[in-house]
Amino acid sequence: MRIIFMGTPEFAVASLDALLNAGEEVVAVITAPDKPAGRGQKLQQSAVKVYAAARGIPILQPEKLRDPQFLNDLKSFEADLQVVVAFRMLPEVVWSMPPLGTVNLHASLLPHYRGAAPINHAVINGETESGVSTFLLQHEIDTGNILFSQKVTIGPDDTAGDLHDQLMTVGAGLLVKTVKALAAGKITPIPQERLAGDAVLKHAPKIFKEDGKIDWHRPVDEVHNLIRGLSPYPTAYTELDGHPLKIFRSVKERTSVSHPIGTYYTDGMTFLKFACPDGYIDVRDVQLAGKKRMDIRAFLRGYRPRSVTIFT
Template identity: 45%
Template structure:
């Protein structure tokens, strides 16, 4: 068995679960690399990453480089004397960093590579209506998410599953896969597979323009788009109500397939229900957040807010 000294690189909660699993199973964590503290909130107080908070609670050495290519950072990294690096939800590494340890640097990616390479694989799998996804460990090379695959683990996606629910499922699946991968490396028993050359589905970064709801699409497509962005960053639309345009973020929804003569985006309300017409039925809104208001269930919103007969989602 190889005596492994691991440097872990990551930033969000997703990465914390993987790091915690390694610590709990008594692997030697030589150091943790995470994002620099950033100002947040009204007071612009410096906010530590989730990984940094956990690392400090475990008395693990932490490095927070602004520039991964800087000589100072790379000298500090070398001083940690690691022979394996693990990357989970971090940023692209220069070759001088990923090629540093004796046993390489591997990444955990939340998809079944080569499908959904990129920044938002969990969101896009749901937004595209996939019925399965998974997690992959692979050795990093000089491109994004293209290195040789070590292990994969597949899971189904429920028809009503949100990105928040799938995120948590893949987080725990990923923690186990990382442990399996480390164990193989410790035994010197890793067999890798070159990624197949497929016309892969991309998981490009989410921006406001690709989170906006297109009301001309089918009910299923809109439903998938919304659950693939619930709870973060949330699908949104502009609503024209009494000639006032407001922005609304839409969270929990249901489907009603029904023929009708309404225009796409037409808003229909009763005292307790809110639904929006699309070409093959209605999208029933269960939770919504209008700009300037808090997130509410539709019944609570309709108690104090009125949509006109001409209200429409654009």
């Protein structure tokens, strides 16, 4: 089949690479426009663009997906199928164009965790499993009929970054399976409503910076899950002696608490622990504002926090 691939970040590159390695014909790639980034505000290409350019695949970078010139260019490729991995919301005039429609790879076990941040929310909610799903796009976002899905296990200390890397690989394989099944006509789409049954659906809305602020009055399990669910980005954070502190990894200790909730204590060399109502968060990987990310021992060698600080 003639396939048009749509995607932007590194997560999507794995799927594009898998399709090409499987012998599929990707006739064009649609990705985000180059954007200024960094202190110098130099134009930065998306990971998908860099990969596609290296392989000589035609690239389109529309500012607006309803632009008549873009739609004409898209139609000229005469694709049988479009594949979307970590791209933006498509208008119907785009997703309905190919004869076989448009397939989306989503990083959750749909219908649960529809939305922009399924990986983060699965970890924040303490799920023990997640997965990937392929489905056909329709009007409402992330609601199309399911083609295939595959589960993965989430470890008790896995971060969103760990789960991202796992789903990136599993998802690439599932997408190849989906494309080959569509080409062979050996697939029966399943309405998400049938899979949902009477279950209360869990959602995955976009995460904002303020969502990462740690409330030390929450149970130690919830705080630990927030830290790992926002690591490495956008990162959970607190304050240390009045300075913003990002926390990337932690270990939870369920135990009786001998320090006021919302305080920390340390030996100044090997550990830094924050008190919650039912235990401590032992932080292991941190970054102070204006400094590099480092493990806690390296951090304490260069910083001398007070023995106890009360947070309001």
